[in-house]
Amino acid sequence: xxxxxxxxxxxxxxxxxxxxxxxxxxxxxxxxxxxxxxxxxxxxxxxxxxxxxxxxxxxxxxxxxxxxxxxxxxxxxxxxxxxxxxxxxxxxxxxxxxxxxxxxxxxxxxxxxxxxxxxxxxxxxxxxxxxxxxxxxxxxxxxxxxxxxxxxxxxxxxxxxxxxxxxxxxxxxxxxxxxxxxxxxxxx
Ligand code: M6P
Ligand code: ZN
Numbered sequence: 001x002x003x004x005x006x007x008x009x010x011x012x013x014x015x016x017x018x019x020x021x022x023x024x025x026x027x028x029x030x031x032x033x034x035x036x037x038x039x040x041x042x043x044x045x046x047x048x049x050x051x052x053x054x055x056x057x058x059x060x061x062x063x064x065x066x067x068x069x070x071x072x073x074x075x076x077x078x079x080x081x082x083x084x085x086x087x088x089x090x091x092x093x094x095x096x097x098x099x100x101x102x103x104x105x106x107x108x109x110x111x112x113x114x115x116x117x118x119x120x121x122x123x124x125x126x127x128x129x130x131x132x133x134x135x136x137x138x139x140x141x142x143x144x145x146x147x148x149x150x151x152x153x154x155x156x157x158x159x160x161x162x163x164x165x166x167x168x169x170x171x172x173x174x175x176x177x178x179x180x181x182x183x184x185x186x187x188x
Pocket of ligand 2: 086094133
């Protein structure tokens with residue numbers, strides 16, 4: 001079968017707020033949408049993050065990309081963060097490019113290994129297949145980053161929910177943000 005030939009296109013990113021031109025409607029996540037994501041149950045209509053996606057067909061190894069704008073804040077001592085997911089197709093990798101703000105990229109494998117990397121303007125983080133990923137805003141400005149992955153990857157949020165979140169959470173310690181064990185985590 002002949003592959004569909006897409007027409008090349010371009011976008012401009014506002015690196016401070018994550019908006020795109022031409023505009024894309026954001027998917028918004030509020031505390032109420034992620035009540036059980038944090039170690040202690042939370043709620044409220046505070047806007048935690050927005051994702052603006054550059055849509056492409058999920059066929060033919062197209063690359064899907066998006067900006068995420070993760071607002072500064074804390075709930076019960078935990079910094080604001082994304083829900084986090086494994087890819088439904090576990091072997092799909094992802095690349096993150098930091099655009100502004102200060103964050104941590106939390107990654108964990110199905111056997112419970114954990115890696116935490118820093119995110120800031122100009123950082124490039126490679127998330128290999130098989131690693132769940134969640135970003136955390138540890139600064140006082142919005143954390144803005146661009147992410148790219150093969151469009152058929154899919155997001156598996158349930159696996160994270162079943163294991164009680166990630167093995168560690170990021171909280172404010174005496175010397176700044178630190179990763180501490182997540183009391184709710186249970187190895188799947
Ligand atoms: C990045 C990418 C997206 C993801 C978004 C928010 O932009 O990893 O795939 O949707 O962050 O993260 P989550 O889907 O875990 O809420
Ligand atoms: Zn992903």
